[in-house]
Amino acid sequence: MSAPLLQLDAATIQFGGLTAVSAFTTAVADNELVGLIGPNGAGKTTAFNLITGVYQPTSGSIRFAGQPTVGLKPNQLTRLGIARTFQNIRLFHSMSVFDNIRAATQLHRRHGILDALWRGRAHRAGEREVEARVMELLEIFSLDKQRGELAKSLPYGDQRRLEIVRALATKPRLLLLDEPAAGMNPTEKDDLMRLIRFVKDRYQIAVLLVEHDMKVVMGICERIAVLEYGRKIAEGSPQEIQRHPQVIEAYLGAAASGKESPDA
């Protein structure tokens, strides 16, 4: 196997006296679907924020596609190919569904500020290209009928989907999903699992998933890492994780017998 797409090496971050993520080492390969689980407050979202450049690690290193990412800003990391969604949906609320995705095509636009002012041929061609790409994405994910609606007026499940599509519009190589199943009903969760698999296969990208819902995590992840109090306590296949004594003790509880966890 060649070098992994994402490599965390003893990544650590402290806030004052609190170590939120401690010496976290893991890797995600190209086109791999990895789950990151752990009890509330275990540091999963903080790990996401480290990977996406929202926080800088206190120590340790992070590499993406072979390049060290420490010191880069989130928008530069998106440029390299890391896109994400948020635990509490963060769409552009004053924009339509269409414009939400259009805004995320910024980094692949070739026409700039002067073209926007001059409104010449380069601008028109550039805008047409962007619009065609947005329409294509909307059609693939069947959001084209709602394209003119305000993002905030969509049903909850569609908002989650739109957030994933918006992340895809940046053409990522690694997609980070932060609790995409939160607040969904069982049908929506099934749809989501199908959607994540579809995205991974169609765009050949890697997915790193933070999720509380054991059915979703166990159902789609190829490998799972478990955090507790900021430390990785286990990593392995879903079957291994389900049988891992420390994981059962720390987190899974009832799910160890094959049922869903209490907070799922």
Add this chain to the structure above:
Amino acid sequence: MSLPGAKRWLLLGIALAAVASHFAHSPELGLNRYYLGVAVDVGIAIILAVSLNLINGHTGQFSLGHAGFMAVGGYTAAKISLLISPAGEAAWGFPLALLGGGLLAALAGLLVGIPSLRLRGDYLAIVTLGFGEIIRVAVQNMESVGAASGLKGIPKYTTLGWTFGLAAITIYVITALVNSTYGRGFIAVHDDEVAAESMGIPTTRYKVTAFVTGAFFAGIAGGLYAHHKQFLSPTGFDFLKSIDIVVMVILGGMGRTAGVAAAAVILTLLPESLRAFSEYRMIIYSLLIILLMMLRPQGLFTFQRKQGGAS
């Protein structure tokens, strides 16, 4: 607004301004100088409000320093004009003076923009407020621009045509900027900075661009003002002036160019029309603003955004 023929509209606007100006200023027509003066005030207010709207409305930053940028532009332009021809006989130098004022104001926008980008909301408002006051106090102590007693004898170059031509350009530039894939970055920063950054939008660069562009046009407005009133005094650029412009932006519906321009017209004419009630003028003005804000908190001219998204 889609802008297929936007450039044509811009040219039409400038042409109309020039024609209107030609007739309005011709002595045969003998238009009342007071009304002409108010009309120029209106045009300057439109430039100020529409340019602040890029910063406060579209990009969602809270600047209280617009009068400061206006002062930088006004004093610079006035000084340039006085250097070219102290007697005011070189109207050809006017565009140079305006451009110089705009560029120096833009530089001030860059200087204020960079450090204040780490700040949000109220904190940014305080920093920009402080900047405006620094400019005012600095001017008050600069002998070369008349210090506290003001800068007198600025040539009267500003006409209706210059004012509304430049107002048309301001509206065009800011509308064209925002209604493009490039410009949607401003609105993304306004809606959710964290999400914008994660979508690959360099939020810092967008905020600086908003400050620099907004300041540039505020500087142009300052230059027009200087050559309109023919007198500049630091007290004219205190923070109340900034507040006036902020009120126009809020009343017009943050981020709606047409609404903000209309609010600039109304809020300039309103105090003028209340001159008859001189003692109660400011009280009535304030009450009206309170009423308007209570009745239309979303802005006077805000309606549901059109399908397809752009304003």
